[in-house]
Amino acid sequence: MRLSEARARLPVLGQLPPARTRHLGEEWSADAPTPRLAVWEITLACDQACIHCGSRAGDARSGELDTDEALDLIAQMKEIGVGEVVLVGGEAYLRNDFILLVRAIREAGMSCTMTTGGRTLTRKRIDAMVEAGISAVNLSIDGMQAAHDHLRGVEGSWDAAFRALAHLREAGVGVSVNTQINRLTRNDLVPLLHRIADAGVRSWQLQITAPFGNAGDHPEILLQPYMFPELFEELERVADAADLRGVRLWPANNLGYFGPLEARLRRHQKRGAHYKGCGAGRYALGIEANGAIKGCPSLGGAANIGGTIRDHSLRQIWHNAQQLQYTRHRTTRELWGRCGDCYYADICRAGCTATAEPLLGRPGNNPFCHHRAHTLAAKGLRERIEQVERGPGLPFDHGLYRVITEWIDPQRRASEGPVHVEEPRTTRLVDPMGPGRAVC
Amino acid sequence: MKLCGGCERHIMATELRCPFCQTAFETTQPRRPAGTFQILMWGLTFALGTTACGTVAPTEEEPMAGSGSSGTPTVLTTTASSSGSGPLTSGPTPGDESSTGTDATAEDTNALDDSNDQGCSFYAGCPPDDWGGLDFECDVFAQDCPEGEKCMPWANDGGDYWNATRCSPIADEPAQVEEPCSVEGSGFSGIDDCDVGLMCFGVDPKTNQGHCEDMCTGNEASPMCGEGESCSISGDGSLVLCLDTCNPLAGDCAEGEGCYPDEQSALFVCMPSSAPEAVHGTECEYINGCGPGQACFDALLVGPCEGALRCCAEVCSVANDEEEGVCAAAAGTKSCVKFYEDGLEPPGLEDVGYCIEGVG
Numbered sequence: 001m002r003l004s005e006a007r008a009r010l011p012v013l014g015q016l017p018p019a020r021t022r023h024l025g026e027e028w029s030a031d032a033p034t035p036r037l038a039v040w041e042i043t044l045a046c047d048q049a050c051i052h053c054g055s056r057a058g059d060a061r062s063g064e065l066d067t068d069e070a071l072d073l074i075a076q077m078k079e080i081g082v083g084e085v086v087l088v089g090g091e092a093y094l095r096n097d098f099i100l101l102v103r104a105i106r107e108a109g110m111s112c113t114m115t116t117g118g119r120t121l122t123r124k125r126i127d128a129m130v131e132a133g134i135s136a137v138n139l140s141i142d143g144m145q146a147a148h149d150h151l152r153g154v155e156g157s158w159d160a161a162f163r164a165l166a167h168l169r170e171a172g173v174g175v176s177v178n179t180q181i182n183r184l185t186r187n188d189l190v191p192l193l194h195r196i197a198d199a200g201v202r203s204w205q206l207q208i209t210a211p212f213g214n215a216g217d218h219p220e221i222l223l224q225p226y227m228f229p230e231l232f233e234e235l236e237r238v239a240d241a242a243d244l245r246g247v248r249l250w251p252a253n254n255l256g257y258f259g260p261l262e263a264r265l266r267r268h269q270k271r272g273a274h275y276k277g278c279g280a281g282r283y284a285l286g287i288e289a290n291g292a293i294k295g296c297p298s299l300g301g302a303a304n305i306g307g308t309i310r311d312h313s314l315r316q317i318w319h320n321a322q323q324l325q326y327t328r329h330r331t332t333r334e335l336w337g338r339c340g341d342c343y344y345a346d347i348c349r350a351g352c353t354a355t356a357e358p359l360l361g362r363p364g365n366n367p368f369c370h371h372r373a374h375t376l377a378a379k380g381l382r383e384r385i386e387q388v389e390r391g392p393g394l395p396f397d398h399g400l401y402r403v404i405t406e407w408i409d410p411q412r413r414a415s416e417g418p419v420h421v422e423e424p425r426t427t428r429l430v431d432p433m434g435p436g437r438a439v440c
Numbered sequence: 441m442k443l444c445g446g447c448e449r450h451i452m453a454t455e456l457r458c459p460f461c462q463t464a465f466e467t468t469q470p471r472r473p474a475g476t477f478q479i480l481m482w483g484l485t486f487a488l489g490t491t492a493c494g495t496v497a498p499t500e501e502e503p504m505a506g507s508g509s510s511g512t513p514t515v516l517t518t519t520a521s522s523s524g525s526g527p528l529t530s531g532p533t534p535g536d537e538s539s540t541g542t543d544a545t546a547e548d549t550n551a552l553d554d555s556n557d558q559g560c561s562f563y564a565g566c567p568p569d570d571w572g573g574l575d576f577e578c579d580v581f582a583q584d585c586p587e588g589e590k591c592m593p594w595a596n597d598g599g600d601y602w603n604a605t606r607c608s609p610i611a612d613e614p615a616q617v618e619e620p621c622s623v624e625g626s627g628f629s630g631i632d633d634c635d636v637g638l639m640c641f642g643v644d645p646k647t648n649q650g651h652c653e654d655m656c657t658g659n660e661a662s663p664m665c666g667e668g669e670s671c672s673i674s675g676d677g678s679l680v681l682c683l684d685t686c687n688p689l690a691g692d693c694a695e696g697e698g699c700y701p702d703e704q705s706a707l708f709v710c711m712p713s714s715a716p717e718a719v720h721g722t723e724c725e726y727i728n729g730c731g732p733g734q735a736c737f738d739a740l741l742v743g744p745c746e747g748a749l750r751c752c753a754e755v756c757s758v759a760n761d762e763e764e765g766v767c768a769a770a771a772g773t774k775s776c777v778k779f780y781e782d783g784l785e786p787p788g789l790e791d792v793g794y795c796i797e798g799v800g
């Protein structure tokens with residue numbers, strides 16, 4: 001279907017119904033919470049070739065939902081109480097019924113947002129999105145031009161993203177920017193802040209590159225845990241500059257946790273100004289382009305996919321699938337390594353599941369943590385990750401890493417070797433709950 | 441959790457000393473009222489107390505997982521939710537999960553969720569600034585709005601319950617503290633003609649007129665007010681007002697105000713009475729939902745108040761408890777029950793009691 005045809009098929013409505021949002025609108029129970037936010041990969045087709053792409057996007061996924069199935073899924077999302085649907089890809093706009101789906105989501109009374117790299121997000125497409133009722137767009141810009149284009153695998157990608165940004169703003173679409181922090185971008189943050197502020201952006205999401213999908217195959221771009229104290233010093237400078245430029249920082253779920261900058265970074269985001277644990281399977285759900293339902297939008301595979309809407313209703317999967325129960329029922333007994341002994345264990349629960357699990361094979365231990373790095377540094381220690389095994393090359397797959405504790409002092413590190421080595425552990429398919437067992 | 445004023449780290453609400461920088465916190469526990477009385481009374485308000493810090497050398501040791509370093513965990517048993525709309529109500533103190541009735545060590549991650557929290561996952565972006573989702577646009581303590589604006593509490597849903605903060609313009613010739621003021625729209629709009637750091641409070645909904653009241657300074661962990669005032673934090677942490685402390689037996693608040701208990705300080709503060717005509721036994725929902733000489737208690741404690749969750753009870757003096765007629769207006773009440781535990785009364789408030797069933 002061509003864009004013009006999709007637009008012609010849109011019902012003519014003077015006003016769309018008021019949209020629900022990801023904010024909770026009604027009470028929910030611990031056993032069957034209401035998913036407030038659905039992140040929906042509507043296609044894996046992509047116009048970029050990102051070396052850090054978690055879903056290894058490029059070609060469309062085999063067996064993607066057709067339009068009728070997608071519209072039925074929208075009705076099911078509405079029925080179970082979803083407030084906001086985030087369209088992602090691949091590139092969501094490459095699906096030929098994209099505009100129709102935006103409109104259907106909005107007509108169902110849900111907010112419809114999109115996260116995009118924006119490489120071929122033309123003004124024509126944007127106008128159609130606006131007409132269909134898009135609620136907001138989150139644009140991915142990873143560092144300054146050299147880093148971004150390298151990470152995106154396409155020369156000119158950075159310029160294209162800023163063109164899309166300008167078009168979105170001209171069209172009156174609310175825009176935020178998200179940026180992955182990794183070894184290529186960590187020194188670009190302040191200049192990028194000024195660049196996006198100049199472009200009119202007032203909302204900036206920061207997250208670290210997590211080791212799943214393509215990113216897991218590139219240990220050379222991943223931050224090392226020992227870099228976190230220095231990173232947060234840089235983030236403090238970023239926060240100072242952001243205050244001056246009127247840009248609000250939004251640390252994503254995998255940037256934390258509980259270090260000396262926590263309150264400042266999260267004061268506009270979380271009541272109490274602190275991270276509160278992984279929301280996957282509790283208020284967020286993920287949908288793959290073939291109708292597979294999972295708790296975390298950034299994790300895949302048998303341990304995370306609870307079923308497909310071709311076999312079961314969304315309600316059935318959300319309420320009953322064992323794979324979606326993990327974050328609803330986990331306790332501190334699921335923590336291991338340093339996270340098990342952490343002061344913040346009961347609240348943090350090892351931070352972002354989509355960062356911890358791909359690194360070490362199972363969630364419950366997460367060295368990408370400011371508090372942890374800060375505490376270790378005070379003892380003269382640091383942590384380093386080392387790749388043990390590459391992933392098989394599937395969307396949202398992961399390899400395995402180990403965590404090595406060693407002395408900060410190079411001479412002592414060289415002479416005494418590792419202080420401790422934390423090997424990866426059994427998957428949740430083998431040990432569904434608990435701390436798991438070392439696999440190496 | 442709460443923020444340590446010494447090092448800005450989050451610490452468990454039950455900590456009496458920061459495990460990271462050793463800042464000491466003055467507990468409000470000794471000044472809380474006694475036994476069952478305490479639990480049912482404070483269920484209406486907050487759990488987080490005022491803090492006073494004395495910073496000493498930082499420690500580099502990792503505190504124990506989920507531990508409170510010392511002292512007794514804060515008891516908070518609510519009889520009902522304190523959220524909802526109303527003229528002046530209180531909700532969970534920001535940063536203090538225990539104030540929602542959640543045990544800090546409870547193994548229920550869902551209890552930590554907050555409907556207003558804004559999660560940003562890897563793929564689900566955070567909101568643009570012009571698309572809602574921002575409940576706390578600015579810090580009412582720090583007054584960190586751009587020049588010419590001030591940070592104000594407001595009701596971002598158009599309701600009558602402060603639930604957010606916003607930057608709003610400062611009037612050309614702003615009114616000063618205690619001076620008459622007016623609001624735009626309603627008392628919950630966040631827009632008034634008081635100066636920065638002040639808020640038009642006690643607003644008459646018919647005239648939109650009130651008086652300028654000081655907002656607290658300092659920070660959430662260590663709020664500060666002037667002499668004779670206490671920082672009252674309510675409206676989900678958006679409303680931070682310096683209110684005059686008072687003695688409910690002295691009737692020393694202004695006309696139209698009552699002397700009501702304040703959880704932050706465990707003292708009494710003057711607030712506008714939202715139900716000035718209420719009598720003993722009248723149903724109430726908010727801490728200021730009773731007459732000037734009353735306070736709102738769990739219905740179980742207040743004699744003839746069947747079918748309600750909370751009811752107003754008359755203030756009385758325990759010094760006069762043996763005298764005839766002390767609690768005469770409170771039909772069915774056996775005695776005047778002391779508000780504070782023996783030996784823990786703030787100076788001048790030793791005799792404060794309420795006409796309730798003698799429990800605790």
